Amino acid sequence: MRMVLALASAWTVTACGTQEVTPPAVHIIPQPASITTGQGVFKLKSGMTIAADSSLERVADYLDQTLRNTSALQMERAEAGEAGNINLRLGLDHPSREAYTLTVDADGITIQGATPRGVQMGIATLRQLIPLDSRDSRIPYVTISDAPRFEWRGALLDVSRHFYTPEQVKRFLDLMARYKLNKFHWHLTDDQGWRIEIKQYPLLTERGAWRKLNSQDSTCLEMAAREENPDMLLPQELMRVVDGDTLYGGYYTQQEIRDIVAYAAERGIDVIPELDMPGHLMGAQQGYPWITCTGESSWGKSFSSPLCPGKDSALMFVKNVYSEVFSLFPYRYVHLGADEVEKTNWKQCPDCQARIKKYDLKDENGLQAWFVHDMERHFNANGKQLIGWDEIVEGGLSPTATITWWRDWAPTAVPTATAQGNQVILCPDFLLYLDFIEQPNDLRRIYETEPTTYRADWNLTPEQQRNIWGVQANIWCERIPSERRMQYQALPRLLALSEMGWSRPEVKSWEDFEQRFAVQVDYFDRHGINYRIPTLTGFNDLNVFVDTAIVEVKSLLPNITIRYTTDGTTPTAESAVYQEPLTVTESRTLQFRPFRPDGTAGETQKAEYRKEPLSAARTLPDEEEMETGIRMMYHEFKGRRCEEIADAKVVRRYTLDSITIPSRIHEWLGLIYSGWFEVPTDGVYTFALTSNDGSRLWIDDQLIIDNDGPHSEIRKTGQRALAKGWHEVRVEYFDMNNGGMVSLQWAPPGEALRTMTGFMH
Incomplete structure (x- = not known):
């Protein structure tokens, strides 16, 4: 097993009049x-x-x-x-x-x-x-x-969906401080709970801070049982029984808020509170339902019923709330939220329609923009400046507003805002939402991302690039019920983020970061900090061989033990230890699992090994009429499985150079790509299919990669033994209106993965 670990220098010196000693190596993150x-x-x-x-x-x-x-x-x-x-x-x-x-x-x-x-x-x-x-x-x-490259190096912790005690928040701040993350975005309120004491409105915490177990809690408990993972259980200290009902929750008193803010300041961290509105406000409606248009707390088509911006009383309510918040947080920036607003009620509300008419607003979108600007005036009058999610760009930005860009599928927000001179904080959900399950290449992808050119089509000028204020990772806690699970989701990706935000490109090196990260893990182990063992490498999801396969498993960490099975069972602490490369001569499935020194098990990885002959080259159907590129069929599709796409109505046909989504289509969609590609020589070829949501890859009518189902960005790899000549390729893909992406890479024998092009159809 190849382990990656930096070794201290071998020379010895004399220092401070003491005996000869060997200086420890320097392994600092961020570099x-x-x-x-x-x-x-x-x-x-x-x-x-x-x-x-x-x-x-x-x-x-x-x-x-x-x-x-x-x-x-x-x-x-x-x-x-x-x-x-x-x-x-x-x-x-x-x-x-x-x-x-x-x-x-x-x-x-x-x-x-x-x-x-x-x-x-x-x-x-x-x-x-x-x-x-x-x-x-x-x-x-x-x-x-x-000195830092970017001024804003942030981390968001969502304490509404699941609550974290003051001591747990402080431990998170300690972790941030160790890696020079200097902005703590504290998501204090949402539909699932109100977590900050507001003295003028005591029902916000008396009622809004507690809830009966919801679907998110049930999902966590189901995962805890299915995976035998206690980190997915709800902490008992956050449960109480009221009138026979079991309630979950908690909140911070204003004194606890002040204490945490001071604790952060000692460590060089500014705290940015977010009380999300006008949407995501059901936590407040539990005690004060009159702030909605209907006087009731309910769900709309996609999101919860929002605040009623047509009522002066509702506006006064939220301004009074924020006035108390301003006194608790000395940093001049405060986050309004303003994302994912369900506007159906506004269309039917006489008060909202009167507000639209009074201010000559175009529609309900204009009403949301009016609300954001009205709140910004309140912020400014109290010496604060507004930050909002990137949806606020759609209603026009004031010169002092800052956006937090999260929607990968709304890329124009960044060039629009930076061209106007507004500051932008980057936290794209496909890359920096740490609640998403970490995928094999995520750590390196975060580390090597250049923020100012995250999207090539931005084409930001040097002046616009200077308006990129920094980067931030977000930890949304719908499925993160405990501190240990939160640490597991955050680490080690938070370390890659710290170097993205602090270190300049010329001093960065992935290979060097691997070594420095391996040393940092010792700190986690000694201090009881949970973390995800990085994905084992050296194999694909599907591995094909003609005669014999040599399995060489690799790990970033030197302190783990890898155990494996060959009978389809999950490796345990009693399973065989991987100590040297394995030889496989017949088709079989291997399962590998890393274990930390304290016995904590990592995720099980399955590797199918398939022995097969070369797939014979195929004859092109009509070579003289073949055209360059791959054919793509765009289907009107709202399903959840790739196999259903072909039955959906075809909207349009495209010819593309590679497996991508044309910029002109978005939202719900189903795509089927088909064509031919030429193999230069006999051998085993590797393919990598990445998508958000589901996808499948077929080579010569054989399923090679099954990446199906609704999910965030996941890359899967597979192989096929191919003879020299032409072969058929088919990719199926769908997106469920959440900013999808799909790409296909391949690698001839002994070469690195690269984008697959050169198709014919």
């Missing part, structure tokens, strides 16, 4: 702008001193606390005017407020920042330089000069 290592170590010990500029006393307190909690080091404070073993200073001349330098030499450790926030970023780096073993506090001599 700093500049690192120069020296030949020596500084031994940090309890009883040493911290000296800080007078304006950095609170930062010094945080450093002291961190060293005590994570490294068992008891530090003292240097006398005023004296140097310490660790020195925290201001005065760095740099345009970024988060810039810092960190120097470790024989005299000690010095962190200098452009502002206190820069010193906090330097402390995050120092934390990763200190060995995890409390008996070993050797820090290598090093000089680091560093």
